[in-house]
Amino acid sequence: MxxxxxxxxxxxxxxxxxxxxxxxxxxxxxxxxxxxxxxxxxxxxxxxxxxxxxxxxxxxxxxxxxxxxxxxxxxxxxxxxSVYASITGGGFGSKPLFFGTDVYENRKHRANFGHFLKTLGVIKPGDWALTTHCAGELYRSLDLTLEILENAGASVLSAGNFMSPHDVVKLLIKYHINILASDSGQVVQMVHYISTLPDEERALIKLDKIIYFTYRIEYRMLF
Structure with a gap:
């Protein structure tokens, strides 16, 4: 074979x-x-x-x-x-398109990409990541990002879609998280909110990596 x-x-x-x-x-x-x-x-x-x-x-x-x-x-x-349901669009009024892919091959892709990030040194031992997500309905970026980062060796927490920026910041501080993973809109939202915090509170946030994803599952790194 x-x-x-x-x-x-x-x-x-x-x-x-x-x-x-x-x-x-x-x-x-x-x-x-x-x-x-x-x-x-x-x-x-x-x-x-x-x-x-x-x-x-x-x-x-x-x-x-x-x-x-x-x-x-x-x-x-x-x-x-044995379908992994991948839904594109539909989050902002557009018509969603359903793609069914093989669940086993999908998991292999996640494992391989996670290993790739680890090999590149993007994710290192001891990294903690927080993912946030609120856009769309049947959407795939959240679980994809979680599992890829886990396969890369990161410890991952997932913020619920109703969490405010204030609550997300509390998680960043409480668990000494150094990676924020989110879609680009929420990255901007979180960066703006953090910029409004008092210096003493902002100093408690130890982010050194930001990973943002688009609706086509393209990953970008901000250091």
Whole structure:
């Protein structure tokens, strides 16, 4: 059995039998079929040419396909099996888009990225992180950030979505937290609030790293 990373030829071979890219396909392929395809797919020098000829996948079409797959509760619908539900948008009035990915592979990605941050020295032994989050409904940044930081070796606390900046600051001080993780809007909010504190209280805050995430799960470091 081949091991990831996947080649472009393998990706295109699976896409040929996936309903996201071929509307006439009813369900995504089972794991066994994907494994067999990968084993049969050799290094494809023509893969780039195939990709350039591939038709564009439009978001409006994905809405329809995903809705059909979510609503189909038959046991042979592979899209609803072992799903990590990733919801994009929907937090500020936009239409949410549901993506179902394999839960086991998702956890491997988190573990690998956590190890990557640890290897880079971004997260070090003894780091304590506080995550805050309040935007959106079925949203994924909070649990992703928590587990990635944990896999990197940090001790992580999660602030509830109703906690005020005042309460968050009390946690930062009480647990001697040195990392704040949040979306960019809350980073600005917290930095502004901290700037208004008296010098003696602000001196008790020992942040040396700020990690903020966007709605596309892009991570940024502020030191």
């Amino acid at each position: 081949k091991i990831a990373p996947y080649s472009l030829g393998e990706v295109l071979a699976v896409a040929e039998i996936h309903p996201f890219y071929k509307e006439e396909i009813q369900y995504p392929p089972e794991e066994k079929i994907i494994r067999e395809l990968r084993e049969k797919t050799s290094t494809d020098e023509a893969a780039e040419k195939k990709l350039s000829a591939w038709s564009i996948t439009w978001k409006k079409n994905l809405y329809n396909t995903i809705q059909r797959l979510v609503n189909d509760t038959r046991p042979d619908n592979t899209y609803r099996q």
